[in-house]
Amino acid sequence: MARSDHKRRKLKTQSLIPDFERHVLDNGLTVLLQPDPSTALAAVCVLYKAGSRDERPGKTGIAHLFEHLMFSNCGPGVDFDALLQNAGGDCNAFTTTDTTQYYSIAPSGQLGLMLALEANRIGGYRVSKKDFITQRRVVLEEFSESHLNNPYGMFSHELMALAYETHPYRWPVIGEGTEVLEQLQPADAEDFYHRFYHPSNAILVITGHFDPSSAMELVVQHFGHLKPGDPPARNYPVENKLTNVRSKTIWRDVPEEGFYYAFPCCSRTDPDFYALDFLTDSLSEGKSSLLYRILKKERMICSSVDCYLTATRDPGLAIVEGKIAPGHSIESAQSVFWEILAGLKHELLDAHAMEKYRNKNESAYLFSQLGLMNQALNLSYAEWLGNPQLVYTEYENYARLTAEDIRNAAERYFPTDCYCSLYYRFPDPS
Secondary structure (H helix, E strand, O other), rough: OOOHHHHHHHHHHHHHOOOOOOEEOOOOEHHHHHEOOOOEEEEEEEEEOOOOHHHHOOOOOHHHHHHHHOOOOOOOOOOOHHHHOOOOOOOEEEEOOEEEEEEEEHHHHHHHHHHHHHHHHHOOOOOHHHHHHHHHHHHHHHHHHHHHOOOOHHHHHHHHHOOOOOHHHOOOOOOOEEEEHHHOHHHHHHHHHHHHHHHHHHHEEEEEOOOOHHHHHHHHHOOOOOOOOOOOOOOOOOOOOOEEEEEEEOOOHHHHOOOEEEEEEOOOOOOOHHHHHHHHHHOOOOOHHHHHHHHHHOOOOEEEEEEEEOOOOOEEEEEEEEEEOOOOOOOOHHHHHHHHHHHHHHHOHHHHHHHHHHHHHHHHHHHHHHOHHHHHHHHHHHHHHOOOHHHHHHHHHHHHOOHHHHHHHHHOOOOOOOOEEEEEEOOOOO
């Protein structure tokens, strides 16, 4: 792209996001304030540096279950959802392999209520056995609906177990299985709380219409008295380098045969992440992407196809998945897939393709910053990655990529002899 156009885009992305302040309380709580007078709302996000990789074998799924429990952790008779909804607000949360994020949004006059609720539920573990059993049942139902009752629902369990032998990424966020979830007890939740849910292991972000000085007074009032907690042990085993092809076939009466590939790749903070993310976009983002255009539209081998990154703090995976259209085979899809990869490894993406995916990346970046809640989530995540300025600068890491960078990423991270493959095939009719 022309230098003047690149400069214009840089100013455009930076002007979209308000400035922020960063503070650290004496108890270790990191606080980021991002005022925006253009709205009448305020949003609060609390990120805890704890996810499924922090679980212990045999206790998997506790991070996600604990996310559910936190909405019951406000004390007897205190309903987090009801209080916030009565104040005109809304809230939710999600758990990943690496973190858990809680977020709420309400009219700005309710900022004190949102902070009081967040501080109250981090201030001590007080979930009754009855509430624990209720939420454990909710998670079990979620597991059944999303995994057991879905023909391909257990693919992540199978694929992660192939790709990781020692690292806790080998089990999905929801847990290893219903048997393990059923064995979780209130004591397991309390142990998880004491290890990870304290101010020094949390990031608090406030965005929206507020005065920073007044907001900090509220933060200190509600969070300042909390004890910092002990630093959690972060001893994650290093996964051995994959040196061969690991494969598994599941014979099942599924709607369509399917394939899943997992290629070991870099971490979210590795400089290579941006080229690899750009590459996966060129493979599967939009109807003109290579996999979609060739495998689905032109040759009609696949009914669906996708490629994406797990984007984890420790080295993650590039995953390719596809379902096979009637009259075609997994083998034909594989053959075309490797042809496409070989082309990327030996030929540079042309200028038109590079510009197209730069434009897509910019659009996705801009869209991801729309709305207070997105800004709060993005800022907390960037702080967790170690650089909150990424909310302003990360797009530049994509904009400066060259076609040679993309080819190098294809060569480095999509080898033909070191990957994991999972197949869903029809059972033998005989």
